[in-house]
Amino acid sequence: MLKIGCHLSAAKGFLAMGKDAVSIGANTFQFFTRNPRGSKAKEIDPADAAALRELARREGISHILAHAPYTLNACSADPKVREFAFLIMQDDLRRMEYLPGSCYNFHPGSHTGQGEDAGILQIAQLLNGILRAEQTTTVLLETMAGKGTEVGGSFSQLRRILDQVVLTEKMGVCLDTCHVYDAGYDLVNDLDGVLAQFDREIGLSRLRAVHLNDSMNPFCSHKDRHQKIGQGSLGISAIERIINHPALRELPFYLETPNDLPGYAQEILLLKGLYREPGSMPGQAGERLSEK
Ligand code: FE
Ligand code: FE
Ligand code: ZN
Numbered sequence: 001m002l003k004i005g006c007h008l009s010a011a012k013g014f015l016a017m018g019k020d021a022v023s024i025g026a027n028t029f030q031f032f033t034r035n036p037r038g039s040k041a042k043e044i045d046p047a048d049a050a051a052l053r054e055l056a057r058r059e060g061i062s063h064i065l066a067h068a069p070y071t072l073n074a075c076s077a078d079p080k081v082r083e084f085a086f087l088i089m090q091d092d093l094r095r096m097e098y099l100p101g102s103c104y105n106f107h108p109g110s111h112t113g114q115g116e117d118a119g120i121l122q123i124a125q126l127l128n129g130i131l132r133a134e135q136t137t138t139v140l141l142e143t144m145a146g147k148g149t150e151v152g153g154s155f156s157q158l159r160r161i162l163d164q165v166v167l168t169e170k171m172g173v174c175l176d177t178c179h180v181y182d183a184g185y186d187l188v189n190d191l192d193g194v195l196a197q198f199d200r201e202i203g204l205s206r207l208r209a210v211h212l213n214d215s216m217n218p219f220c221s222h223k224d225r226h227q228k229i230g231q232g233s234l235g236i237s238a239i240e241r242i243i244n245h246p247a248l249r250e251l252p253f254y255l256e257t258p259n260d261l262p263g264y265a266q267e268i269l270l271l272k273g274l275y276r277e278p279g280s281m282p283g284q285a286g287e288r289l290s291e292k
Contacts, residue, residue, distance in 0.1 A: 002243065002275040003063055004212075005029035006255035006264040013045065014052035014099075022059050024265035025272070030065040030254040033092045033104075037071050041095070049098035063252035064099055065140075065174075065209055068092060068106035074126040075109040075119035075151055082122060085109070090130045096137040103208055105140040105174045108152035108161060119151040124164035131167040140174040140208055145182035145224035153183045153222070155201040162206070172208035176256075177242060178227070179211070181234055184220040188238040195247045204247055212253040212271075214239065228257045229267045240274045249275075 005026035008017045010033075021029045034041035056062065072085040089106065096104055111119030131139065141161060146153020151161075158173055165171055175198070181187050185194045198204060214232030216225035230236035242248060255267055 001027070001277070002272055003028050003250075003252040004255075004268050004271055005252070006257075006259070006268070007031065007067070014048045015055060018052045018055040018059070018061060020261060021061055022055075024261055025268045026264070027060050028063045028065070028252045028254070029061070030067055030105075030256070032069065033066050033095065034069060034088075036069050041091070044095050044098050046098065053099070063209070064102045065252070065254060066092065066096060066099075066102060066104045068104065070107055072106065073109040073112070074106075075111045075114070075122040077112045077114050082126065086126050086129060089126070093130055093132070093135055093137055093139070097135065100136040103138045103140050103172065103174075105142050105209065107142050107144060108150075108158070110149045111151055112149055116151060116157065119149070120157060120160050121164065123151060123161050127161075127165045127171070128167075131165070131170045133167060135170060137170070138172045138208060139170055140172045142174045142211070143176050143180050143183070145179040146184070146222045147224050155198055159202050162202070171206070173202055173206045174209040174211060175207060176211035176213060177234060177239075178213035178215040178232075179224055181215050181219060182217055182221050182223050186219060187242065188219070188234055191238070191241055191245060195245065199247075207251065210242070210248060210251050210253045211256050212239065212242070213256050226256055226258060228259060228263070229255070229270065236274075239271075243271060243274060244276050
């Protein structure tokens, strides 16, 4: 079954997000751990978290993904900015234990002129400071569009971060289709090639989540503007190939398209219609058998 959801507002709490997910036909979702600008978060209500866990169990919602505030910068040249990212992410990981076994995605950061090597080292150092052996959360590095001095616009940069993290079993990667296409990985004409490169440079076993977005900008634009599914430069047939690709089809997909809830409900319906259940096509069934 297609694991599909979207980014939801956390303003009304955990249970409300679960209800929103159900109302739009989603079986997973993403949310910001706090105001995306990174301000103070209100303390989690354990009863609200328990109510969401119960609803999720009943409704088949799983793979809940938290997203760190996108303004954090783990590799700023300014040590105060790095310290702020450290404190927020450390606190977020503590709070994530209210939803045990989830993933926590963050933008690696922008090196702000220090250079890629220095940035990569600072990101790994921050992770080494916050990861704990006892945590149940997997922390995901998001693939970025390579805007400005952004780190994470190439698979090899993400690999180099992972190589310097000690508790590497707590780490994974989230592939954002808009970002990757904007970064210059041709998901439209060479999906197999891009995934083979991901496998060589990072390892597909690290891939834990997909942000499913179309892009407002052309290939390799390094822009990062999300578009609705099928209305951007990726287009609907590339999106169809992405959700059905043998290397991706079992992963959870999260829409971050410019939509309200009814818009997300429509996109989820569209994507469910494009998803080929195992055995529903002769080619697919054959592939599955040969994998065994
Ligand atoms: Fe993101
Ligand atoms: Fe994303
Ligand atoms: Zn983006």
